[in-house]
Amino acid sequence: MKVFTVENIRLADQYTIKNEPVSSVQLMERAALNCAEWIYSNCKNHTKFAVFCGNGNNGGDGFAIARMLYLKGFDIDVFINKDHLKFSDDALVNYKKLKDISGISLKDFHEIERYNFDEKTIIIDALFGTGLSRNPEGIFKKVIEILNSKVNPKISIDIPSGMFADQINNENATIFKADYTLTFQFWKRAFLHPETGSFTGKVVVLDINLSQEFIENTSSNDFVIDDEVIKNIFKIRQDFAHKGTYGKSIIVGGSYGKIGAIMLATKSALKAGSGLTFVLAPNCGYEILQTNAPEAMFMNGGEKNINQIEEQENTVYGIGPGLGTEKETEKALVKFLENHQSPLILDADALNIISKDNNYMKLIPKKSIITPHPKEFERLFGKTENSFDRLDLAKTKAKDLGIYIVLKDHHTQVITPSGNVFYNITGNSGLAKGGSGDILTGIITSLLAQKYSEEEAAVLGVWLHGKAADFAAEKYSKEAMQPTDVINELGNVFLDLNKKATTQL
Numbered sequence: 188m189k190v191f192t193v194e195n196i197r198l199a200d201q202y203t204i205k206n207e208p209v210s211s212v213q214l215m216e217r218a219a220l221n222c223a224e225w226i227y228s229n230c231k232n233h234t235k236f237a238v239f240c241g242n243g244n245n246g247g248d249g250f251a252i253a254r255m256l257y258l259k260g261f262d263i264d265v266f267i268n269k270d271h272l273k274f275s276d277d278a279l280v281n282y283k284k285l286k287d288i289s290g291i292s293l294k295d296f297h298e299i300e301r302y303n304f305d306e307k308t309i310i311i312d313a314l315f316g317t318g319l320s321r322n323p324e325g326i327f328k329k330v331i332e333i334l335n336s337k338v339n340p341k342i343s344i345d346i347p348s349g350m351f352a353d354q355i356n357n358e359n360a361t362i363f364k365a366d367y368t369l370t371f372q373f374w375k376r377a378f379l380h381p382e383t384g385s386f387t388g389k390v391v392v393l394d395i396n397l398s399q400e401f402i403e404n405t406s407s408n409d410f411v412i413d414d415e416v417i418k419n420i421f422k423i424r425q426d427f428a429h430k431g432t433y434g435k436s437i438i439v440g441g442s443y444g445k446i447g448a449i450m451l452a453t454k455s456a457l458k459a460g461s462g463l464t465f466v467l468a469p470n471c472g473y474e475i476l477q478t479n480a481p482e483a484m485f486m487n488g489g490e491k492n493i494n495q496i497e498e499q500e501n502t503v504y505g506i507g508p509g510l511g512t513e514k515e516t517e518k519a520l521v522k523f524l525e526n527h528q529s530p531l532i533l534d535a536d537a538l539n540i541i542s543k544d545n546n547y548m549k550l551i552p553k554k555s556i557i558t559p560h561p562k563e564f565e566r567l568f569g570k571t572e573n574s575f576d577r578l579d580l581a582k583t584k585a586k587d588l589g590i591y592i593v594l595k596d597h598h599t600q601v602i603t604p605s606g607n608v609f610y611n612i613t614g615n616s617g618l619a620k621g622g623s624g625d626i627l628t629g630i631i632t633s634l635l636a637q638k639y640s641e642e643e644a645a646v647l648g649v650w651l652h653g654k655a656a657d658f659a660a661e662k663y664s665k666e667a668m669q670p671t672d673v674i675n676e677l678g679n680v681f682l683d684l685n686k687k688a689t690t691q692l
């Protein structure tokens with residue numbers, strides 16, 4: 188799914204109005220109906236809604252939703268700024284419709300302090316949407332702060348009020364803190380970055396039928412990796428395949444005390460379908476690896492640390508988990524990179540070694556995939572102010588070096604050399620544990636060996652990793668799930684993918 192800027196969303200809106208054709212107030216009605224339907228199918232334990240409406244079209248959505256919920260039998264209180272009753276055209280239409288309904292009480296924002304937010308009440312935030320032009324001040328700031336202090340469930344319409352859709356907010360900005368955000372048609376960029384994304388709660392994208400023609404013909408560099416993207420990448424395994432069809436991976440890493448990391452990466456490469464999988468590790472890991480991942484063939488890279496990396500042809504290398512940064516290992520990696528041309532995957536200590544010397548960066552073969560977490564990214568490319576700036580820097584580096592950067596985060600980003608960004612929306616905080624990154628390295632290496640392109644391997648890889656983690660969290664909880672559980676769930680993710688990709692009778 189493309190991620191559109193506010194400007195492009197506005198154009199999509201206008202194009203739809205002109206070409207569907209549909210009037211703008213009908214489009215608002217459609218958007219509000221989508222929200223109301225989601226609300227009454229999901230909010231079965233609550234009977235009352237307090238709806239907070241601003242003066243623009245976001246407020247207009249709020250008025251329409253309030254009317255629809257009232258007609259479904261819920262108790263509704265609507266809060267507005269009675270000192271300033273100037274609305275956008277479509278908001279005014281819906282305000283007037285609401286005023287005609289005697290059963291809905293229209294309250295002033297100032298009444299919020301005396302209002303009884305009982306346990307049956309859900310708060311709906313329709314103060315500001317994509318038209319926010321400055322940080323909320325005065326009464327708006329006060330209302331948002333009071334609402335944020337309430338324990339009642341909170342739903343934002345389109346975007347949490349106070350959040351800018353395309354850019355980062357000031358550090359101390361006042362933003363509504365939602366449990367759910369019902370957003371129209373597209374993910375907004377701000378939802379995907381940690382500083383702002385923590386205000387959305389669960390994001391539900393509602394399809395309000397904006398013109399598909401406009402969406403297809405309007406370019407964007409930003410994408411969300413949704414089911415559609417994955418459907419277009421995933422290839423089912425051919426019936427007449429042999430082990431050579433699905434490539435050869437060599438997972439390189441491990442050092443004394445860090446054999447677990449390389450074992451996790453190796454197991455993941457096996458589970459993600461690589462035809463032949465080797466693990467190149469120091470001898471101290473031999474028995475552990477042969478016992479725990481017997482399907483992978485062992486290659487000796489040293490005694491306690493790796494001091495040589497054998498070069499083999501037609502092989503995809505994934506280097507880094509548990510590698511360590513010893514001098515002898517550094518030498519071995521540099522020597523290997525000096526002679527190696529084809530794209531490979533570099534992670535963890537391989538990246539830490541590369542960040543030791545500026546000249547090493549140039550040794551990364553073109554089209555390789557590097558998978559840094561924020562700290563590793565900083566060691567490689569320097570400090571940035573926030574995750575928006577970090578992404579901009581990653582774009583510049585991906586282009587300059589001609590590589591793919593998988594920037595690991597809550598919504599991991601795949602950045603291509605051509606400047607596209609793919610945000611991942613699978614995965615959960617159960618992955619915030621040592622070992623999770625090693626799994627990703629194994630998966631991406633395995634996919635690249637199976638002849639997925641670099642972009643496909645990175646995009647499908649982060650999605651698979653997150654999806655398997657979601658399955659693991661459902662079974663064991665985010666707290667208790669282990670990286671091994673994530674590896675074990677890969678099979679169930681592939682079963683799902685295969686089902687969707689196979690002709691059903």
Ligand SMILES: NC(=O)C1=CN([C@@H]2O[C@H](COP(=O)(O)OP(=O)(O)OC[C@H]3O[C@@H](n4cnc5c(N)ncnc54)[C@H](OP(=O)(O)O)[C@@H]3O)[C@@H](O)[C@H]2O)[C@@H](O)CC1
Pocket residue numbers: 196197199200214215218241242243244245246247248275314315316317318319320321322323324327344345346371395397
């Ligand atoms: N996508 C779609 O196709 C569809 C979109 N729809 C909906 O439209 C929404 C966008 O609507 P919108 O453009 O009218 O802007 P909105 O967010 O309501 O705010 C503008 C108002 O707020 C004011 N204002 C701004 N900042 C302020 C501040 N800090 N403090 C105080 N005031 C402030 C601003 O005033 P001004 O800046 O002019 O002073 C103006 O009055 C979108 O999010 C979605 O909900 C659906 O209805 C239909 C389909």
Ligand SMILES: [K+]
Pocket residue numbers: 245312313314315316343344345346347348
């Ligand atoms: K809102």
